Amino acid sequence: xxxxxxxxxxxxxxxxxxxxxxxxxxxxxxxxxxxxxxxxxxxxxxxxxxxxxxxxxxxxxxxxxxxxxxxxxxxxxxxxxxxxxxxxxxxxxxxxxxxxxxxxxxxxxxxxxxxxxxxxxxxxxxxxxxxxxxxxxxxxxxxxxxxxxxxxxxxxxxxxxxxxx
Numbered sequence: 347x348x349x350x351x352x353x354x355x356x357x358x359x360x361x362x363x364x365x366x367x368x369x370x371x372x373x374x375x376x377x378x379x380x381x382x383x384x385x386x387x388x389x390x391x392x393x394x395x396x397x398x399x400x401x402x403x404x405x406x407x408x409x410x411x412x413x414x415x416x417x418x419x420x421x422x423x424x425x426x427x428x429x430x431x432x433x434x435x436x437x438x439x440x441x442x443x444x445x446x447x448x449x450x451x452x453x454x455x456x457x458x459x460x461x462x463x464x465x466x467x468x469x470x471x472x473x474x475x476x477x478x479x480x481x482x483x484x485x486x487x488x489x490x491x492x493x494x495x496x497x498x499x500x501x502x503x504x505x506x507x508x509x510x511x
Contacts, residue, residue, distance in 0.1 A: 451464040
């Protein structure tokens with residue numbers, strides 16, 4: 347099986363329309379194939395505007411219904427903010443951390459990882475459920491989990507005079 351990857355730098359360059367033409371040709375030749383636009387930003391909040399999205403254009407070209415199951419299959423990560431996908435994903439991650447009660451802290455960090463989260467959960471199943479919720483909303487390539495076995499000191503506040511020492 348041969349794969350085709352279509353990319354360009356910028357918007358409104360014709361990537362979606364080229365893919366739609368390829369999908370229609372595959373349908374005509376009785377050789378349908380699958381397509382994916384895994385990340386899309388600028389996703390409409392208004393349900394009526396979904397039909398104008400790139401995802402809907404691709405579904406129509408493939409002869410598939412524009413319903414939640416097919417939208418999820420082609421574009422699992424949809425961001426409302428009309429930003430580049432990486433910026434929209436960052437904003438979505440921060441917003442998600444702010445709404446998750448198990449997330450006590452969320453830090454953007456430099457280095458190999460993008461975020462360090464401090465979470466408090468009751469057991470591994472609850473941790474797994476939290477990670478599943480995060481992964482379903484934001485594209486996470488990998489996660490590393492460290493579990494605190496015991497706490498020997500935990501300072502909740504740093505006094506201003508301590509910072510200047």
